[in-house]
Amino acid sequence: MFYLSKIEHTLPLPAPQLSRPIREAIHTELEKLFLDKVIANLGLCVSVYDIKSIEGGFIYPGDGAPTYTVVFNLIMFRPFVGEIMTAKLLSSDADGLRLSLGFFDDIYVPLQHLPSPNEFKAESKNSTKGTWYWKYEEQSYPVDDSDMIKFRIQNVTYPSIPVEQPKESKPFAPMLVTGSIDHDGLGPVSWWPGQEEDAEEEEEEETAAEE
Numbered sequence: 001m002f003y004l005s006k007i008e009h010t011l012p013l014p015a016p017q018l019s020r021p022i023r024e025a026i027h028t029e030l031e032k033l034f035l036d037k038v039i040a041n042l043g044l045c046v047s048v049y050d051i052k053s054i055e056g057g058f059i060y061p062g063d064g065a066p067t068y069t070v071v072f073n074l075i076m077f078r079p080f081v082g083e084i085m086t087a088k089l090l091s092s093d094a095d096g097l098r099l100s101l102g103f104f105d106d107i108y109v110p111l112q113h114l115p116s117p118n119e120f121k122a123e124s125k126n127s128t129k130g131t132w133y134w135k136y137e138e139q140s141y142p143v144d145d146s147d148m149i150k151f152r153i154q155n156v157t158y159p160s161i162p163v164e165q166p167k168e169s170k171p172f173a174p175m176l177v178t179g180s181i182d183h184d185g186l187g188p189v190s191w192w193p194g195q196e197e198d199a200e201e202e203e204e205e206e207t208a209a210e211e
Contacts, residue, residue, distance in 0.1 A: 043078030113180035149189035151179035
């Protein structure tokens with residue numbers, strides 16, 4: 001789920017930062033550049049872990065800021081295909097589910113990855129939002145926000161930035177995670193007795209990572 005990624009970056013240091021210790025000032029600028037940003041094929045940056053080296057400090061003609069070459073490690077969130085994770089339900093519509101880890105919200109469980117047979121009940125006649133139900137042995141089990149939801153990673157993609165985006169489309173997401181809950185042990189933890197405590201422990205670990 002979380003990895004260390006070693007990065008080398010050329011960093012101009014703004015003049016207001018020059019009064020601070022160099023390592024502290026560079027760490028602050030790196031956080032501004034990378035924290036909560038997605039790097040294609042590496043994932044979402046959740047922290048600047050450490051700085052390995054700082055070189056340079058040259059001031060180029062016409063530029064009042066010194067430029068450094070910095071090598072550092074970032075903590076990246078990058079789930080792998082097949083990984084089992086636990087999240088909260090963010091929204092539910094006729095296309096499937098959207099889940100959230102708290103620090104990352106672009107997790108989607110499409111209709112084809114919901115347990116079958118299933119049923120969708122809209123909030124109102126003209127609404128696309130509603131609740132999904134798993135139909136099993138003449139019982140209906142809802143997928144709602146009262147439970148943590150276990151899901152399996154099906155795919156992780158890094159879409160290209162669109163040149164134009166229709167007004168009706170979803171906001172652009174630089175990293176998309178597709179999940180599945182159509183296997184035994186997946187879905188709301190209340191479906192599977194004994195999993196609630198495991199889900200609470202995972203939630204605490206994710207909250208600690210977010211902090």
